[in-house]
């Protein structure tokens with residue numbers, strides 16, 4: 001797939017086929033992440049690849065978070081970015097994805113340094129999602145599950161000297177959503193050209 005086609009085809013996938021993802025493809029995705037640019041070339045990212053029982057535990061926890069977060073969505077549908085029932089179905093099993101990848105960085109006391117680490121890990125995260133798209137796979141950048149951070153740390157044995165950046169399910173898309181409209185597709189408001 002051409003690079004710009006990959007960019008345009010990437011979507012947040014929330015419903016996956018049960019088809020397993022070959023280890024070789026997971027490694028390709030992680031390798032793409034590992035090639036991201038990073039502040040001071042620190043390459044600070046670390047990855048947890050979660051399957052099996054631990055993945056199910058993460059789904060149970062995120063399901064509870066989304067249940068609480070969306071409890072008034074039926075009464076106020078304009079607040080909802082997707083129907084509550086659909087969001088719950090996604091959350092409880094991470095859309096049925098066979099794999100979940102979690103991105104970590106070292107926790108740093110200096111906020112300037114910490115920001116640089118998070119930005120570097122975000123570049124890795126995007127590389128990962130683009131690589132997944134190029135392989136016919138899909139993912140969904142997620143920070144909502146971090147509301148259950150204490151639980152995540154416990155289940156995944158993440159020590160306090162690590163920060164959890166984001167989570168993505170990875171799998172073959174069962175449903176590919178339509179592109180979300182761009183706020184400024186002609187880039188007339190978001191860009192200023194200076195000389």
Ligand SMILES: Cc1cc2nc3c(=O)[nH]c(=O)nc-3n(C[C@H](O)[C@H](O)[C@H](O)COP(=O)(O)O)c2cc1C
Nearest residue numbers: 010011012013014140141142143144145177179180
């Ligand atoms: C930092 C960040 C956090 C996100 N957190 C969540 C999340 O917790 N749950 C979720 O379903 N989607 C999450 N998303 C995905 C966005 O909802 C999605 O990117 C947006 O709606 C645009 O859709 P698209 O990715 O298909 O273009 C997150 C995206 C980003 C960049």
